[in-house]
Amino acid sequence: MSEWALPGFTELKALGKGGFGRVVLARQDGTGAEVAIKYLYAEHLADPRLVDAFRQEARVLAQVVSPHVAKLHEFVETPQGAAIVMEAVPGVPLSAILTAEGQLAPEAALVVLKGSLLGLSAAHAAGVVHRDYKPDNVLVRPDRQSKLVDFGIAVLAGETGLSVGTPSYMAPEQWAGNAATPATDVYAATCVFFQCVTGHRPFEADDREVLRNLHTHAPIPVGELPNSLSGLLTRGMAKEPAARPGTAAIFLAELEATAVAAYGHDWESRGWTRLAQRAGALLAVSPLAMLAGATMLAPAGAGASAGAVAGSGGVVAAGAGGGLLVKAGAILAGAALVGTGAVIVVNTTTGDDEPPPPPAVERVAMTADVRTRTENFGTFDFEGQFVAISGLADPVLQDRVNQALMGPVDGWIEYVRQVGTDPATDTPHLTTQAEIRRQDERVLSVRYTRTIESTQFGNRGGFSIRGVTVDLTTGEVLDAPKVFADAAATQAGATALEERLLARSPGGFCGGVPDEERRPLEPQHLTEPYTAGDGDPAVQAIFAADTVEFNVYGPAFGGPMACDHVPVVVPYAEVADLMTAEAAALLNRGGPAPTQRVDLGSFTLEVPAEWRRADLGSTGLLLARSADCVLDGCPGVRIIYGTTDEHVPGHFCDEAGAPDQVSTGAERIKQDLRPIGTKKAAYEEWRVTCSGGASFVERSWVLPKTGIIFVDAWNTPGLDRILESAMWR
Missing domain, CATH: 3.30.565.40 (Fervidobacterium nodosum Rt17-B1 like)
Structure with missing residues (x-):
């Protein structure tokens, strides 16, 4: 039994297969326009979960609009099959370039990251998290453009789900099955950036459980990147989602500043030179080589014949799939169409011998x-x-x-x-x-x-x-x-x-x-x-x-x-x-x-906007947690500079414990190493007992080589994340 094919299109080349379906390059018979069609395997049509997941991919593609994301043209569903008609991108996967090159020059790696962040930014603006960003899903074009593809497991930001994704690029929260956020995509994009620069993934293991532990607990391998790029890695691969840039757009701005400072204003042009050359060479021997002279989808007003699938600003005419076209709301369940660039359609039958007449042709949204x-x-x-x-x-x-x-x-x-x-x-x-x-x-x-x-x-x-x-x-x-x-x-x-x-x-x-x-x-x-x-x-x-x-x-x-x-x-x-x-x-x-960056000399910290800095004379300074509290008794983080002495806990009974009390003893309850930016600090927790009977836990991070001690006796929220993201000069 032959596989179902979308009427009105002639298959040209097979582009790939997976567990979910197959993708082909096809030409629309009426216009000559070449598209990529993703077919759901026939054996999956009886599984409502898989069919709904296929629809979900079409919904996501309809919502995400960007020149850095492959466009959706049409979704068709019939009792015989289901298909997503997409833009055919004349590009090659980043994974193929990495296989051929081994690793990329830093400027080229930054170019890849920038293009990906532009695509992810459009997804995040639409409330969508990709969840499976990897080199296979980035297409690089010889004309110095890149596109993000395959939103098959994307979800709305904040949704929870199974630990799906590609293990080598999965964020700690994905391994835990927690909610997906834009920071999840930022983590994966940073992992791929690391791979582009170094030629290997940041964490590698054959055993899945070992890989989980590495992503969840292992130090970020900042030492393998040039110093000028280590800040991007530290921010993008932070273990806690809150410590990463909140969206791809924010990370993109940080990338721009880093790239210009490290490689000059022409970094992008130099980065694209080698990348585009390699993409062109690989494209020439790929099934998409014919797209170099392919007919583009008919633009608005270009006289597209019946059956045309719209391109930018075009129309979708009755018959573009061989059946009845239903309004997008039937499949999108109310999803906004502004900016989608296409009208999504679905083939249906009514149970009658003759289908009702098709609806009028509609203009595509802006x-x-x-x-x-x-x-x-x-x-x-x-x-x-x-x-x-x-x-x-x-x-x-x-x-x-x-x-x-x-x-x-x-x-x-x-x-x-x-x-x-x-x-x-x-x-x-x-x-x-x-x-x-x-x-x-x-x-x-x-x-x-x-x-x-x-x-x-x-x-x-x-x-x-x-x-x-x-x-x-x-x-x-x-x-x-x-x-x-x-x-x-x-x-x-x-x-x-x-x-x-x-x-x-x-x-x-x-x-x-x-x-x-x-x-x-x-x-x-x-x-x-x-x-x-x-x-x-x-x-x-x-x-x-x-x-x-x-x-x-x-x-x-x-x-x-x-x-x-x-x-x-x-x-x-x-x-x-x-x-x-x-x-x-x-x-x-x-x-x-909102947050603010506080310059502390040899390093900076990003802290909540309401915090303030107060000097404590020769003993150091205080990062107060409230902008309007007085210095004495003000909760916050003590930072002690220039000391070679061991830290002695219990100095803050009168502040953290109770007024007019002093320490009567301290018991160490925890000891290990914890990161402060790219450095490792000796971390300790002490149970302190005060003279009036009050007790509290005091935490300290000691950096003996720098003479800096961080002391927290107030259980400061988010302090671990704040210190982990410190930026050293």
């Missing part, structure tokens, strides 16, 4: 795509990316939004045109790279990285970062002056914003700038052109899904020219009170509790 523009202006040329939308019901509004999205590209070209170029010197090449940082029913945000390859614009050419955030209901551009109106109008408002930024950037925007040379943030830094190019302000804001991504030009605040652009990422919760009421309601969708 989609945003990264596209390429190429122009030659005689004395200079341009080839770069831009973002454009399609599918809005109001064509005037759609044009307004697209003009705003094209603004950073047009501005970059106009800048070079006005400055002028010398053909005798060289021909400047202008480029832009576009990244969608947020896309929902109301807001679209894009980050443009703009470059000029020419010695006429400096030793390293021209460089600029420009963000654009658009309100999709009005076409209005939301920038820092509009959102932070008080900071753009008054010095008091600018100072308040500066305090929030510095809390996330210990040591200043450029680090190491003496106080007498540091320049304060002023309103004009948000409103007036400062840098070269077409006039970027010294402080820009890109409004991403969970955070405000500030781009700060360091030299404007006393830093050397080498500081250039400094990213400062701040959760909405930390700056929402500085926004206009309208902007806060539109942009701030809640998030994790």
Whole structure:
């Protein structure tokens, strides 16, 4: 008995098989468009659990919209079979590249991680956790793009379930069967990043139980990465989910800052060079090689014939699967379709001999795509990316939004045109790279990285970062002056914003700038052109899904020219009170509790935003757990510096035990080694008895080589996680 095939499509190549189903490359008969079709095995059709899981994958793909995630075109279910019709990606799995290369240069590994985080960020913004991120599920394209695929076991964030996933990349909470969160995907992506750099997985074992213990308890192997990348590994592979970046978007901003600091602004271009070459070579001998000249799915208004499956902004016509098309709600059970880029359909029969007439063709919901523009202006040329939308019901509004999205590209070209170029010197090449940082029913945000390859614009050419955030209901551009109106109008408002930024950037925007040379943030830094190019302000804001991504030009605040652009990422919760009421309601969708980074000299700690630092004279300092408590008796963490003495417990009976009491004895109840960032501390717990009968447990972390002791007699919540994520200089 032959396997069921979706009517209207001709199978071209088998792409793969698994325990769940098979995937083929197919051509749609009516249009010539080539797609990937994932078929559920016929023997699974009688199992409601497996069929529902197959539907769930279609639901997830419908919700996650990103140029870094393979698109869903159609879902079809009949009594004879079920199929998911997806974008056919002309790329090769990262696993194939790793097999061929062994390991990647750090810049290339960072490129892989960045593309993956962009795809995961779109999933997290839709409330979806992938749960099975691994090299097989990352497709790398020769055109310097990557796509995330296979959401077969994805769940909504916060859902619990079986310990499913690929063991080599499973986070500790997955091994325990606990709730999946975006931090679960961050862990897996960091494991793959480690593998890209080193050529092997962070933890390896043949026995599953041994592997579980390694992921759950073994130290993070930071010593195998360059020092400049160890912070990413420490954060991304933290054992506790709360110690990792809360979303892929937050981690992405940290990656950008790390990559620029370690490898310069052109790190991404260099990273893609070798990666794209290898992807092209492997693609040439793969079943997808024919996609290099494949027909793309018909765009809106292109005259697609009946039976066409829509591409970006297209239509789905009756007959696109050989039967009755039912509205998406029948399969999605109310899931939002805004931004899905396709109408999901399901084939059904009604029990009658003749099916009822198909419903009318519907427009597809709004989609945003990264596209390429190429122009030659005689004395200079341009080839770069831009973002454009399609599918809005109001064509005037759609044009307004697209003009705003094209603004950073047009501005970059106009800048070079006005400055002028010398053909005798060289021909400047202008480029832009576009990244969608947020896309929902109301807001679209894009980050443009703009470059000029020419010695006429400096030793390293021209460089600029420009963000654009658009309100999709009005076409209005939301920038820092509009959102932070008080900071753009008054010095008091600018100072308040500066305090929030510095809390996330210990040591200043450029680090190491003496106080007498540091320049304060002023309103004009948000409103007036400062840098070269077409006039970027010294402080820009890109409004991403969970955070405000500030781009700060360091030299404007006393830093050397080498500081250039400094990213400062701040959760909405930390700056929402500085926004206009309208902007806060539109942009701030809640998030994790705000934190701050405290600079303690040789290391920094990320602590709750309400904590404060208080100096204790020669004995060290206190990280107080409450911002409004007095110093005496204030609960918090004592940090003792420069001591070579052993720690003697019991000094804090009068604070942690009871007033006016002293210690009458201490019994050690626990002793082991625990991490403080990349260092190991001698950890002890003592049961302390006070003179009035009160008792408490005092904990200490001793680092003898550094002369630092952390003392906690107040059972400080989350302290283990805080110390584990310490960043040493």
